Amino acid sequence: MTFRQAAWDEPLIYELSEGRRGLTFNGMNRRFKEILGDVRVPEELRRSSEPQLPELSEVEVVRHFTRLSESSYGVDNGPVPLGSCTMKYNPKEALRVAFDESLQLLHPLIPDEYVQGLLEALYRLQEWLASITGMDICTLAPAAGAQGEFSGVAIIHRYHELKGQRQLKTEIIVPDSAHGTNPASAAMGGFKVVEIPTAEDGNMDYEAFRAALSERTAGLMLTNPSTLGLFEQHIFDIAKDVHSVDGLLYYDGANLNGILGRARPGDMGFDIAHLNIHKTFSSPHGGGGPGAGPVCVKDRPVKDGITLRDLLPGPIIVYDEGSKLYRVSWPGSNSAGLIRFGIGNVPQLLWAFVYIASLGPQGLREVGEVSVINTNYFIARLLRETKGYSVPYGPERPRKHEAVISAEPLLNETGISAEDVAKALLDRGFYAPTIYFPLIVKEALMVELTESETKENIDRYVDALKEIEEMARRDPDLLRRAPTNTSVGRVDTVKANHPRFVTPTYRVARLRQQGKQLILR
Amino acid sequence: MTFRQAAWDEPLIYELSEGRRGLTFNGMNRRFKEILGDVRVPEELRRSSEPQLPELSEVEVVRHFTRLSESSYGVDNGPVPLGSCTMKYNPKEALRVAFDESLQLLHPLIPDEYVQGLLEALYRLQEWLASITGMDICTLAPAAGAQGEFSGVAIIHRYHELKGQRQLKTEIIVPDSAHGTNPASAAMGGFKVVEIPTAEDGNMDYEAFRAALSERTAGLMLTNPSTLGLFEQHIFDIAKDVHSVDGLLYYDGANLNGILGRARPGDMGFDIAHLNIHKTFSSPHGGGGPGAGPVCVKDRPVKDGITLRDLLPGPIIVYDEGSKLYRVSWPGSNSAGLIRFGIGNVPQLLWAFVYIASLGPQGLREVGEVSVINTNYFIARLLRETKGYSVPYGPERPRKHEAVISAEPLLNETGISAEDVAKALLDRGFYAPTIYFPLIVKEALMVELTESETKENIDRYVDALKEIEEMARRDPDLLRRAPTNTSVGRVDTVKANHPRFVTPTYRVARLRQQGKQLILR
Amino acid sequence: MLKYIGVKSIDELYSDIPEELLIDEGRWASLNIGFGRPLDEPEVHALVKELLSKNVTSKVPPFMGGGLWPHYVPAAVTEIVRRGEFLTAYTPYQAEISQGLLQALFEYQSMMADLLDMDVVNSSMYDWPSALGEAALMSVRIKGVKRVLVPETINPFHLRVLETYTRPQGIAVDKYKVDLSTGYADLEDLKAKAGQGASSVYLEYPYTFTGVVDVNARAIGEVAHDSKALYIVGVNPLALGLYKPPGELGADIAVGEGQPLGLGLYYGGSTLGILAVGWSSELVRQMPGRIIGLTTTKDGASRAFTMILQTREQHIRRSKATSNITTNAALNAIAAAVYLALLGPKGLKELAESIWYRSHYAALRLREAGFKAPALSGEFFEDLIVETPVSYEGLFRRLAAEGLYAGIPLAKYANWAKDSWGLLSFSELHTKEHIDILINSMKEVN
Amino acid sequence: MLKYIGVKSIDELYSDIPEELLIDEGRWASLNIGFGRPLDEPEVHALVKELLSKNVTSKVPPFMGGGLWPHYVPAAVTEIVRRGEFLTAYTPYQAEISQGLLQALFEYQSMMADLLDMDVVNSSMYDWPSALGEAALMSVRIKGVKRVLVPETINPFHLRVLETYTRPQGIAVDKYKVDLSTGYADLEDLKAKAGQGASSVYLEYPYTFTGVVDVNARAIGEVAHDSKALYIVGVNPLALGLYKPPGELGADIAVGEGQPLGLGLYYGGSTLGILAVGWSSELVRQMPGRIIGLTTTKDGASRAFTMILQTREQHIRRSKATSNITTNAALNAIAAAVYLALLGPKGLKELAESIWYRSHYAALRLREAGFKAPALSGEFFEDLIVETPVSYEGLFRRLAAEGLYAGIPLAKYANWAKDSWGLLSFSELHTKEHIDILINSMKEVN
């Protein structure tokens, strides 16, 4: 497929500003003005000058953002096989429901009896997610995976606090293949992070793990399948071990797509798990959010009749048989706290509701299966037909939803790096894989095709990788000049981060123009 | 502005077909199948083979049309200054209302009392349009301007029929500057078309008109302002003359934008007028429709108590004081007939309702004014700063909403034609003007900026025309290779229409491939 | 800008308009236009929401069809046609910058051709009745006989529109008989009438106001052809998931209504006129409407699309054009293209079956409830006539008051229909419960 | 494909999973997941419509605010964020193919900076409370004192979230007093507490649970700075159309809720966390969240955008990162950008006035009706406390039953609030009639 992205050379919206108006509220104020006169604000509180916002008419605003959008690329444009992200198709019917206008004026403190429809949908979703994960109860509150992780870490913290052992429990174990959010979340919870290396077979190095495990271990965070797309085979032993020192097991659900309908974290010994609605359950990534990251727990005892569900830092929805009403139950004093004002990212949650309702259990299982077949088909073709790419860590093991391939052979032979490969893929109308992650794989290209891609697209994708490999041998300089079919060529990130140039807002550029020295040390 | 349109090299949807499904109805049939068994259709009626439609999943369908859309250009992308089309901005709030989901299941034969909200909105619109045009009563039924014209011609026919003079009244007069739909509509009504030339000053040649006028004259169709953007100055005389032979005056409202709030066809002596909702009243053109073309009449007597309103070939909405209900009144036996099943193109009509409600009379008048200022500013700059373009017909007269410029001087000097200029404009991110129309202007470039374009955009547009003129002198061949920034270069229209190649459907291509000789003689 | 133009005030730009015509600001503002002042967007939004909430929409989808039908509108269709690049585009006069739009319309033409089993489809007419009107005019242009034949049970609205299109040119619209016990055309009557000369014979397929699918569909075409008339078949495209397409029936011209293909009802305001012909130079040359064709770029390097055969159209041929149509229903054609692509042949069949199941289930239950259903014994698909012991209009009105839109009281619109006949329509939107509710209520109210 | 992979059945691809873990098809299908079978799109659509219709939405927009407010959602905002190129994109890791997305986010940051009068804005946090939590952690990282000060009348939900964020690290959240007759902060109390050491002093501006705009806003910042603490100001951005922005108040960090900027309420599910700092290397280096920066292409030929300062983030710095956040609220940030661009400075001011007028008109009418309004005498903007002779929760429930959502019964959520206090919120969605209906009903029910 040839491809050329639109390039409008669109000015900054400030540069388009022409003293016009897109939205007015004048007429609406008339009658009030007649009664109250002019607006009166005490001098010491009055804004001294208008904010320097651009001034445009609606047509100019719409054109500006329409043009910008054509220089963006999403799943609606073509394959986005980013590993660790589960960029599956976002069905349009779910979009229609998620942003239903009737929800625009629903305030989160409206009494339960007036939002029964929404609560019923979310209650069902909450229960479905528990069934899917094999956990007992979920809160839908966290706004994303990372906030789910932090909620989980807060639960771990609270667990040990309630048991009077917080002082002792200072460490959280994380494998080195983990996503950056895991250690970062553990650190936000005030824990020391103990990293465990990955063994040659792709599992966490079990011996190293055993050695690291101690009475200081507050918990373990594990992604399973891992970011390598591999199922952690020692999971039962690991669970037993962590529990033996009264640690809790946290499941990072970002990779649930790979085992959907086949295995469940709740059956593996995990105590806490988050899900990424915007990965597994098809809500769109929106260029970086919003998503939703429900957190589920096994309802195991903590102490004195307190169980893990009491620690959830977000509301849960309960069905009250007596009143026949769905009710929001807010976290109590034993909880790890509260993670948001409101029940969760409702549009994204409704999206998941529609997705699960549409697919049913059968469809969800098929999702997992097709994503696994796609990955393994991709690897099989790639390994059979190329020499520049390898699959480190247990190359003989079947992958689940994703695979990490290494472009190291290619780099060694031709000098073409994973980044070059990525840019060359852009030129061919594909979004690039995640690169240089996980950190343990050199020249990593992390590919997750998801169930949404057709065999034809996978074939085209492998063909593109083959063609790039050949070009790397024939004319590597051409590749280094890629991409040329995107809106712009390679972007200067060094300049972007240079202390004297770094420009995070137009205001900063303006101030510099006015002669102000703005240097970032 | 530099500009490069997206080019996805998108296959035909048939070529993407991979045996998949985007929408299923299987689950829904289960329970019925249990009761009724398999579907039974008599052999002689059963479709013998499945239609050869493509088979794709939803994601592939969405991607396909998303990509195609990026190789299309509308007002949301940038200026579309096509003359005779009034490509103004299409406000998004009107879009939201027009396609309100609550209207999706409203059947046109639902009794009036259950659609009072919609009828009230349409009733108001109907009355507003009468006020705006100075006519007495409108039907919203016609689906576009041309159907409005045909409705008008049918009224003219019926008028003379009712008066027993249809045999005599065989001719309709149309100026040569008229849009092609006018003579075509007159012909569809069974009339002979008499064309009147345009005088040097841009008015219809009054003497020629007088000479053509006779007792055979059934009516006259006039666009005012004309397609030259000029107001017809003899309008009072013309009206008197046509009425003197018992002809009816038809107003083509496509150019109403130019006199909005300043003058009304009803005050000029017109008996019948259509409006283009998708021009003056901001409903989008949708790549060619749907639009809406309400037809209004002066309620003048025909005979025996019958007045022109009785001749309208579409329903009108009336407010019944007794029942306090809005009611649909269908055309009776004196009418010119009926033009559609239903009340009109409802989404487009609601669009106009929102537009007029938003602007109020003041805003509508401003619309007209700004569009006239924009046109005259454009001409002033163009004539002052270029030599390759002229403004034929009364060049000193102020234009209204549009202007027809001629690239004849440029052609004579450099060999660069109006078409070349148009293609070069595309390369600069503008949609091209209407070219080679009206037919009476050589190398016509018909420009209508509308009130939606900013001064900045007009300046950029003139700059582009200047630059093209300069390039025509410097390097005409470069211009002949334009456009190069659009998805594809110049399209071969000769081949497209070649008897052995002409391919109106994929099926025809398929049949040719199978060896079938399909030649168009 | 005024200064640059060289005028002192905007009034100068209107100086060529006769004084008596000019309306001053005050007078203009006093006219009944909008709400007397500009409204802010939130005001308009609230106003319209309030207004639309006055419509009484039923929880049970209406059982009303008869030529425009309630059907499901897939979300993907809505999202695509809302994209500004399609929605706000003009007719693609500049092919190079409008390839996506042109290709989408070409794909509409192509998919519709395959569905209809016809070779050439235009890129849309306004709606079914106007497409029929144009087809009739076309047949007269080709055959020269100022007479067309239509079935007695033709949709009465379509008939009126057809007459409006033909009458000014003095073309007679005559009816051939339909057997009102089966709903099938009376071939003998047709033969006799066609023998007297006609430019075309028209069949509705299925008949929108009886629901019947005529088993004589092929035979009618043969009669037409035997009489040197063209055969025009008008279709509900959804029926073609199960029933023989116009091409198989021998149609020269096919017309129909694309509204069921994902457009929604909008009180009859969202339509798509289908018009297709077989591969005949005469038919193609005489076709009305815009046609998109496949070609290449001039350099031959890539495939491209453009408008073709424009010499038939008004902007070139003026009074000699094959029609006056220009603005048509292009965006609705794209919607239909997206819809057909989503369904594919399998989905279309399933949907047709979905409809068939519901109408036949309803017939069964109606009979069990003591009604005559279908009142016409012929094959039926989406609509069916039920015969009740009472005047249908009364029954209909009582049910409507309960929030059930129980079809169309036929006698109100069609002179051949009994007072006791109602036309009920069923689609994939109706669940078994909906149908049961309808029939139970009919029983009670009856 | 299985054959190509070289496995006999799909089960082989799961062969590395312990036998005991594997769930068979039958068992899986029997779990409580969805409705037990796949539903066709029309089925799901009907089901959800039915479900949502069970929500009781009032004809009168709710008078409920307190940190999330009902506001008008402009149609243009909705249309832009629905475009697939934005909606279905991932984080723009590949800058070259995501320039439009990057530029839109850069423009969000820029417009927000101008609105706040701050220099650096990240491209979004989840919501106000989590932005506050992160700002507090940030202040502790910079200042090292494990204590932050917040006003007594802080939004109780925000407070709980803040505590959730700070508690695991052993950071104390202490309150400084607020004078409950005026609603203004008690500066003496603040001075005393700040003197004991704190990493930051926080102000809500306006206070979301009293509606008061604190006249001491600048002074509080001075106290903070005198005590070597950072000054964090949390804002309702709409107030900044009239009131001094955080930059003018001397804030080091600004946080806030972007939800009023065209996002709608969605039961509290559509939020946008604002986080901004002044130009200080320390502050910028310690900021959480993603930042888009302006740069050029490598060849210097054209302007370009890319993510910057990524070494702060978890994917590079892991446990040393300034936050764990990655997915944020980017699409909502784009919505806010479109919203701000539509309004511009004039629209923003008009809107703020629109809100001011309504709350002040309501106060007037409430007083006329015999209520104490505002119960706190300080400057107020969008929300205000009304004091009634009865328990507010009872009154609220009675009005809710009539379809009027009359604010928030404060005592239910805030321990400093009287039982008779209700927090009413007014916006451009409320007409004079709406407000009159509310007050009349309050009078009657009272």
Ligand SMILES: Cc1ncc(COP(=O)(O)O)c(C=O)c1O
């Ligand atoms: C393995 C893993 N864990 C956690 C996350 C963080 O989730 P979120 O982006 O929803 O905060 C991601 C997201 O990319 C991930 O891939």
Ligand SMILES: Cc1ncc(COP(=O)(O)O)c(C=O)c1O
């Ligand atoms: C002057 C004039 N008359 C009539 C028409 C026909 O209107 P419609 O395209 O709505 O059928 C047009 C449209 O371009 C026009 O410009």
